[in-house]
Amino acid sequence: MFTLIGNVFKNLRSKYATRLYPYEVRESFAGSRGKLEIDPDICIYCGICAKRCPANAIAVTRKPDKTWTLDPYRCIVCSYCIDVCPKKCLHMNAKHRSPE
Ligand code: SF4
Numbered sequence: 001m002f003t004l005i006g007n008v009f010k011n012l013r014s015k016y017a018t019r020l021y022p023y024e025v026r027e028s029f030a031g032s033r034g035k036l037e038i039d040p041d042i043c044i045y046c047g048i049c050a051k052r053c054p055a056n057a058i059a060v061t062r063k064p065d066k067t068w069t070l071d072p073y074r075c076i077v078c079s080y081c082i083d084v085c086p087k088k089c090l091h092m093n094a095k096h097r098s099p100e
């Protein structure tokens with residue numbers, strides 16, 4: 001009983017054991033992956049990323065409209081599409097969302 005009360009007071013006086021997320025956001029580690037994003041101004045809609053994606057997560061159309069879409073539930077975040085894109089318009093955004 002006394003040990004328990006001692007632990008309660010000790011924990012009340014000590015610092016938090018975890019970060020106060022979302023108020024304290026940790027920076028991502030170097031090289032960590034996140035969400036695949038595209039720069040549509042650079043994309044030429046060649047479809048190479050869609051053909052090479054092992055999870056079939058990307059769809060590219062040229063006609064009637066030029067579209068590039070990603071199914072985030074299929075993507076396994078392997079970054080292969082980034083490597084094969086000839087225009088280098090794909091990248092990973094590893095940042096956590098900041099509190100609104
Ligand atoms: S490989 Fe690159 S340029 Fe080609 S469609 Fe995909 S994102 Fe666009």
Ligand code: SF4
Binds near residue numbers: 055077080
């Ligand atoms: S990161 Fe991998 S799984 Fe996700 S869209 Fe690119 S190639 Fe496909």
